[in-house]
Amino acid sequence: MNVIIESSLQTLKKSKILLDSLTDNLLSDSSVSPYHSSIGSHIRHxxxxxxxxxxINSNNEIDLTARRRHRAVELECSCAIQYLDSIIDKxxxxxxxxTDSILVTDDLGLGKVEMVYSYGALFSQANSHTIHHYAIINYILEGLNISIKDSDFGYNPTTPKQTSLN
Structure with missing residues (x-):
């Protein structure tokens, strides 16, 4: 298996650890300031x-703006786990x-734009995007006084580790 896919799988499996430790109420809680987003909204995203x-369509094109936005994934841990499992399976x-090229459509803030990517670049972006959202989820977890059993959750692998000073 490719190292990019392995990395993505390793990162996504952290969602399973998280979802297994939450209730539906905690998944959908949007009380934490300043953005009032929920853990579920980030997992769904x-x-x-x-x-x-x-x-991907028959013309080898991917539209990153054509998201399904399944609301139930934001509200129910069982739906989120089912969606996660389907992505992991794929x-x-x-x-x-x-190294294959694909045409990717995204909105970078000034409207839709098409760009040529490789699958490797796109999956690398997806993995980094996931870690970025885990950092936001970590902030929400802190605000809800919840801890999970993964000290690396929300940290990029290149983030320097704190060492104790003796």
Whole structure:
């Protein structure tokens, strides 16, 4: 299996650890300032990004703005786990060459734009995007006084580790 896919799978499996430790009420709680977003909205957003990749059309094009936005994923841990499992299954069975080119549509803030990517670049972006949202989720967890059993959750692998001073 490709190292980019393995990295993405490793990162996404952290969502399972998180979801297994939450209730539906905690998943959908949007009380934490300043943005009042929920853990569920971030999980749904992460999974929608991957889902777009797997919805490549017959012209070898992917539209990252065409997200499904399943509201139930934001509200119910069981729906979020089911969606996560489907993305993990698709990633596990992914059979494209990481150097293959694809046309990606996204909105970078000034309207939709088309760009040529490789699958490797797109999956790398998806993995970094996931870690970025985990950092936001970590902030929400802190605001809700919840801790999970993963000290690396929300940290990029390149983030320097704090060492104790003796």
């Amino acid at each position: 992460i999974l929608d990004f991957y889902d777009c990749i797997f919805n 990633l596990t069975n992914f059979e494209f060459d990481m």
